[in-house]
Amino acid sequence: MNSADDFIRRDLAAIWHPCTQMHDHETVPLLPIARGQGAWLIDMDGRRYLDAISSWWTNLFGHAEPRIAAAIAAQAQTLEQVIFAGFTHAPAIELAERLLALAPPGLARVFYADNGSSAVEVALKMSFHYWRNQGHGERRRFIALSGGYHGETLGALAVSATGLYREAYAPLLFERLLAPSPDAYDCLPGEAAESVALRRLDALRALLERHAHEVCALIIEPLVQCAGGMRMYHARYLGGLRALCDQFDVHLIADEIAVGFGRTGTLFACEQAPPLHASAAPGITPDFMCLSKGLTGGFMPLAAVLTTQCVYDAFYAEYNAGKAFLHSHSYAGNPLACRAALATLDIFRDEPVLERNRALAAYLAARLAPLADHPHVAEVRQTGLIAAVEVVADKATRTPFPAHERRGLRARLDALARGVVLRPLGEVIYTMPPYCTTLEEIDLIVDAIASGVSVACR
Numbered sequence: 001m002n003s004a005d006d007f008i009r010r011d012l013a014a015i016w017h018p019c020t021q022m023h024d025h026e027t028v029p030l031l032p033i034a035r036g037q038g039a040w041l042i043d044m045d046g047r048r049y050l051d052a053i054s055s056w057w058t059n060l061f062g063h064a065e066p067r068i069a070a071a072i073a074a075q076a077q078t079l080e081q082v083i084f085a086g087f088t089h090a091p092a093i094e095l096a097e098r099l100l101a102l103a104p105p106g107l108a109r110v111f112y113a114d115n116g117s118s119a120v121e122v123a124l125k126m127s128f129h130y131w132r133n134q135g136h137g138e139r140r141r142f143i144a145l146s147g148g149y150h151g152e153t154l155g156a157l158a159v160s161a162t163g164l165y166r167e168a169y170a171p172l173l174f175e176r177l178l179a180p181s182p183d184a185y186d187c188l189p190g191e192a193a194e195s196v197a198l199r200r201l202d203a204l205r206a207l208l209e210r211h212a213h214e215v216c217a218l219i220i221e222p223l224v225q226c227a228g229g230m231r232m233y234h235a236r237y238l239g240g241l242r243a244l245c246d247q248f249d250v251h252l253i254a255d256e257i258a259v260g261f262g263r264t265g266t267l268f269a270c271e272q273a274p275p276l277h278a279s280a281a282p283g284i285t286p287d288f289m290c291l292s293k294g295l296t297g298g299f300m301p302l303a304a305v306l307t308t309q310c311v312y313d314a315f316y317a318e319y320n321a322g323k324a325f326l327h328s329h330s331y332a333g334n335p336l337a338c339r340a341a342l343a344t345l346d347i348f349r350d351e352p353v354l355e356r357n358r359a360l361a362a363y364l365a366a367r368l369a370p371l372a373d374h375p376h377v378a379e380v381r382q383t384g385l386i387a388a389v390e391v392v393a394d395k396a397t398r399t400p401f402p403a404h405e406r407r408g409l410r411a412r413l414d415a416l417a418r419g420v421v422l423r424p425l426g427e428v429i430y431t432m433p434p435y436c437t438t439l440e441e442i443d444l445i446v447d448a449i450a451s452g453v454s455v456a457c458r
């Protein structure tokens with residue numbers, strides 16, 4: 001028996017994998033990965049797979065990136081972990097300073113957690129607690145967007161609207177208010193993305209008129225609703241959203257966990273909101289910005305919630321435990337993870353990452369464009385280095401394929417046979433490649449997507 005088969009047997013006897021119907025592994029191969037190199041994963045038999053989804057959207061500069069690896073190794077020999085209540089350390093301080101310098105103006109405080117869902121929990125709790133500290137305990141609801149996704153823990157799931165992940169747990173989740181997504185896929189025949197966004201702002205305004213007095217915050221994924229199917233929307237929605245949150249005095253939580261760190265073309269997606277008037281600067285500042293995934297270049301679990309001095313001040317008091325934010329995670333601010341994040345920010349500082357990504361994105365767009373003519377492709381869409389092809393049963397009416405036919409899975413298996421890792425979301429076949437991907441590797445990804453589309457639609 002070769003080593004790969006042996007590992008698969010041992011895995012399936014001992015492990016329960018995330019986001020997986022384990023029964024699928026009776027037919028879907030489980031890949032035992034021995035190592036990674038650049039955009040490639042190499043299995044125990046030496047077969048190579050191009051990681052076209054950046055290992056669940058975390059990896060930015062390639063696997064085993066030597067600078068990030070070296071930073072972690074050096075830190076591990078100095079200080080691996082210390083309790084972060086009552087103690088501090090250089091990596092956490094430096095990282096907080098650098099994140100605040102890079103973030104939209106007005107964000108002044110960093111709270112560390114250790115995964116994306118926890119960052120969302122932190123933002124939700126902080127917003128609620130802020131209002132409570134201000135004497136507004138009646139504010140206890142949150143507004144989320146249809147199609148949004150914010151993680152799997154109960155609070156994060158409560159403000160998510162992706163049916164698949166939340167259905168079974170719905171009885172456990174607090175009720176949220178849903179505003180219709182500005183998703184450009186929902187446009188009327190001939191309508192522009194911008195017009196959908198403006199219509200959806202009107203709907204949001206109506207919701208706020210009725211409910212703002214009982215609402216803590218509105219939570220959104222800026223520009224791209226990723227887990228909900230890589231649905232994309234016009235950046236003008238962001239500016240309108242900020243204005244409405246100001247007008248109705250409701251917090252805005254920007255979940256940049258997936259779109260942050262250069263994925264959409266700017267360091268943060270919030271930067272792309274066009275100026276509201278001629279003399280204004282572009283971009284919006286949310287009241288909370290959640291970061292994780294790419295924060296450490298895909299090396300270590302870490303999350304950060306950035307917020308304003310105003311929010312921070314509402315918790316600051318002489319001894320009064322009821323006012324303080326008594327939330328913690330054992331590994332909050334872990335020094336190894338902070339070092340990985342600092343090494344990642346060094347790469348952004350030292351190399352023209354965003355320019356390179358723009359060139360890569362333009363090439364990807366040009367290569368994918370012909371797929372729009374496929375008789376089962378409803379849309380080819382792209383924002384920065386997120387590109388998606390949505391296949392449907394009927395192109396004219398955009399009627400989806402029945403979910404149980406698992407068309408996306410067919411594309412995934414076909415791509416895998418070609419040595420490319422895709423993981424379609426339902427019938428949305430997408431790529432979110434690492435930033436180190438070469439043009440030749442983009443060709444391989446596009447060929448795999450094209451083949452996957454035709455296999456899925458057969």
Ligand SMILES: *Cc1c(COP(=O)(O)O)cnc(C)c1O
Nearest residue numbers: 115116117149150151255257258
């Ligand atoms: C992945 C994701 C999360 C959850 O992060 P985890 O680290 O998986 O808990 C939250 N929000 C968005 C937008 C995400 O893409």
